[in-house]
Amino acid sequence: xxxxxTTPAQLEERYGRGPRRRLPMILAIAAAAIVxxxxxxxxxxxxxxxxDVTGTGFQLVDDHSVTVSFQITAPTNRPVHCxxxxxxxxxxIVGWRLVTYPGSEKHSRAFTEHVPIVSAATTGxxxxxxxx
Numbered sequence: 001x002x003x004x005x006t007t008p009a010q011l012e013e014r015y016g017r018g019p020r021r022r023l024p025m026i027l028a029i030a031a032a033a034i035v036x037x038x039x040x041x042x043x044x045x046x047x048x049x050x051x052d053v054t055g056t057g058f059q060l061v062d063d064h065s066v067t068v069s070f071q072i073t074a075p076t077n078r079p080v081h082c083x084x085x086x087x088x089x090x091x092x093i094v095g096w097r098l099v100t101y102p103g104s105e106k107h108s109r110a111f112t113e114h115v116p117i118v119s120a121a122t123t124g125x126x127x128x129x130x131x132x
Contacts, residue, residue, distance in 0.1 A: 049075065049078075049130070049131050050074075050075075051072055051073070051074040051075075051080055051082075051129040051130055051131060052072065052073040052074075053070055053071070053072050053073075053082070053126045053128075053129050054070060054071045054072075054073075055068070055069070055070045055125050055126060056069045056070055056071055056110070057069045058086075058123060058124030058125065059124075060121060061114075063117075063120070064116060064117060065095075065114055065115065065116050065117060066086040066095065066114075066115045066117055066121050066124040067112055067113065067114055067115070067124065068084050068086075068112070068113050068115060068124035068125060068126065069110070069111070069112040070082075070084075070110070070111060070112075070113075070125075070126045071108060071109065071110045071111075072101075072108070072109055072111070072129055073107060073108045074107070074109075074129070074131055075107075075131055076103070076104065076105055076106070076107055077103040077104070077105065078103050078131040078132070079100060079101065079102055079103050079131065079132050080100070080101045080103075080129055080130070080131055080132075081098065081099070081100050081101075081129065081130055081131075081132060082098070082099050082100075082101070082113075082126055082127075082128070082129040083096060083097070083098055083126070083127040083128055083129075084096065084097050084099060084113045084115055084124070084125075084126050084127070085097075085115065085124070085125060085126075085127050086115045086117045086121035086123070086124045087121060087122065087123050087124075087125070088119060088120060088121055088122055089122045094117045094118055094119045094120070094121050095115045095116050095117035095118060095121065096115065096127070097113060097114075097115050097116075099111075099113055
């Protein structure tokens with residue numbers, strides 16, 4: 001007796017190589033690529049708006065003011081806002097200022113800001129900066 005001949009349709013059904021099984025796989029790969037692309041865009045967009053701040057010093061001018069020196073690295077041509085503050089020995093805020101810098105062609109810039117205080121300060125620093 002001769003063995004039965006296996007048809008291409010029987011092989012596709014047995015091993016899953018038919019067009020019916022390819023479409024869900026193609027759709028799953030396309031959906032995964034879209035999800036990865038969206039998350040990649042969100043990550044890049046979030047990092048594109050980052051402002052790095054490096055404090056370079058502070059000086060107690062008198063009983064009523066402190067100067068804070070710092071450098072920012074920010075996206076070009078975007079306004080940058082910073083909160084500059086003075087703190088006492090227990091890290092309480094004794095003075096602060098919101099400053100805004102217009103957009104610039106320079107990626108990194110240095111500033112010194114005057115901060116009025118209400119009581120004795122032991123340090124001055126930049127609390128945070130962001131772009132708008």
